[in-house]
Amino acid sequence: MSKILIRGAKVLGGEPQDVLIDGDTIAEVGSGLSAEGAEVVEADGKVLLPGLVDLHTHLREPGREDSETVLTGTRAAASGGYTAVFAMANTFPVADTAGVVEQVYRLGQEHGYCDVQPIGAVTVGLEGKKLAELGAMHESAAGVTVFSDDGKCVDDAVIMRRALEYVKAFGGVVAQHAQEPRLTEGAQMNEGVVSAELGLGGWPAVAEESIIARDVLLAEHVGSRVHICHLSTAGSVEIVRWAKSRGIDVTAEVTPHHLLLTDELVRSYNPVYKVNPPLRTERDVLALREALADGTIDIVATDHAPHPHEDKDCEWAAAAMGMVGLETALSVVQRTMVETGLLDWAGVADRMSLKPAAIGGAKGHGRPVSAGEPANLTLVDTAYRGEVDPAGFASRSRNTPYEGRELPGRVTHTWLRGRATLVDGKLA
Amino acid sequence: MQRHLISAADLTRDDAVLILDTAEEMARVADRPIKKLPTLRGRTVVNLFFEDSTRTRISFEAAEKRLSADVINFTAKGSSVSKGESLKDTAQTLEAMGVDAVVIRHGASGAPYRLATSGWIDAAVINAGDGTHQHPTQALLDAFTMRRRLVGRDAGLGQDLAGKRITLVGDILHSRVARSNVDLLHTLGAEVTLVAPPTLVPVGVESWPCEVSYDLDRTLSKSDAVMLLRVQRERMNAAFFPTEREYSRRYGLDGDRMAKMPEHAIVMHPGPMVRGMEITAEVADSERCTAIEQVTNGVSIRMAVLYLLLGGNEPAATHPRTEEK
Structure with a gap:
């Protein structure tokens, strides 16, 4: 493999430096590095980050290839600066056996745009009744360590307790989609002032918070770690903060859309804003940003959820829940966390690469930008300003809530183990 | 327009x-x-x-x-x-x-x-x-009925419902009629009170331009019109209220309760009525009930x-x- 010299990049937003990639490894980081024998990429003051890692992606394959495939989803990931994604288990068939997770893993390897680490279902068929073969999925070629019934909550307290205990044997973690099912029957949006006016079924904050409270206590009781998916309310932040102060081994993620958008947007009845958990209030948004800044929330995860056009081009109640996010995540984080002064770029690298890789055990990802480390990198033009145009997405789906919205920053290059997957904003 | x-x-x-x-x-x-x-x-x-x-x-x-x-x-x-x-x-x-x-x-x-x-x-x-x-057309026809009865057919022309006290009783949570009426009656200057068991009042109602009460008897004497909303029997299966009987005892309008209303006050219902639930036959068939006029x-x-x-x-x-x- 050849050498690449990235010249004048602000590594983690610091002073411009040169970064020399040799093969699949970072050979040297410093000033005035020799370009001899290397292809030169003029970074020109762009910010260089470790390749981003998404702990929460829906790639839809197998089963819903009309909305996304491993190929299109990983191309979207590379476009967004990601070098590893964790693929959620709610496919058809469900990723609850070694066979399915191995298939998804291998497709990721074959396509080569981004490492795909499958997440295994906690229960058979996501039905919440019977544990899936968690050990078999862990021992498979896919090496699953994260387990989640995402889309559905493991609401049975005994099943949740057993899952938390069982995965300790091989260092696994259960990622909980916190949604009390009875409290959210017919739920269409955040329950509050806006739902009362619009006459849409309410998804109350307490339905999330009560499950998180239960699960951190369960994790404490059995001495396991637990990860909370897409935390969305100010109350959930308080519970996780309390749990961490008690020494409970809990980690939590927030999506970009919950850092930016509120339920006021639902007044348009445009299902592009329909998502689960729902968009909350301004107060929640501000609490989530603060929690991500102070480390109560560990990471940003996209919950990239592609849906075909017809599933959004309809009345609200008939529409699918979810938004694509891989290609806009970093821009939204720049807008909500960097431009507000809450995080610097090193903080962004921590929340979008280092920590998610650590939680999920993604080997070779989320490493420092220094000599000897795997060359998983992404280069960001942070000065860029532009309107989001879904027509340019690599994802097969276009269900973005940001269409026409001006967002800062643009990923120009992504390298996966020294191989460019994105060059000048174009997929390699 | x-x-x-x-x-x-x-x-x-x-x-x-x-x-x-x-x-x-x-x-x-x-x-x-x-x-x-x-x-x-x-x-x-x-x-x-x-x-x-x-x-x-x-x-x-x-x-x-x-x-x-x-x-x-x-x-x-x-x-x-x-x-x-x-x-x-x-x-x-x-x-x-x-x-x-x-x-x-x-x-x-x-x-x-x-x-x-x-x-x-x-x-x-x-x-x-x-x-x-x-x-919205239900709210308009309700307002039209109120204006005719409480202001007058000819006297009402060009007029709104300023100062009229309107009470809506029943399943507010699931009612598009309630939402439309609260909006329109407020625009027309009326004072609206919603009466329901707390389970049938939406979370977030505090932003609506109206009062909320859980006590029907206390609002009756201060009402120029009482509008009853249909309460579906299925609601009790979802624990919104214990039984039909208890609902009608606490929130149904019968002859005794109607007698507490001011003499000029009217009883309204958007239909279809569930007699014996939110309204007794005595009230539904009385002169004061405008259900048919509303149609x-x-x-x-x-x-x-x-x-x-x-x-x-x-x-x-x-x-x-x-x-x-």
């Missing part, structure tokens, strides 16, 4: 008074031997009903026919999705046949808003009830809305066709 009628909240006081005054004009037509105006001759209105609602559909149909419109009735049981065809495709299909206005009833809150704002069709959209969101007034109100939205008798040919866009 706006081009569509989606929500009672979209109406200004002057819009609303204009509709009520126009409805009085329309009501006179009903008193003639030939109950017909040529106003909408050559215009086509489709009644697009995704939810069963015989009384609302018939009321719109009567209004459309009295204005000489050509009427198409489209009834789809269940949702558009369960039928396999999307709302968008259904609407576009109908518009391709040359429809000037769509009267839509849909089980999904916001469906008429989507139809009016998504660029799917050009026709005027009239909301005939969407999910638990809005039912009559509904036709006048819908005539007024169609007349004002479709702007009189322009020939249909001037209506821009889809392909000219």
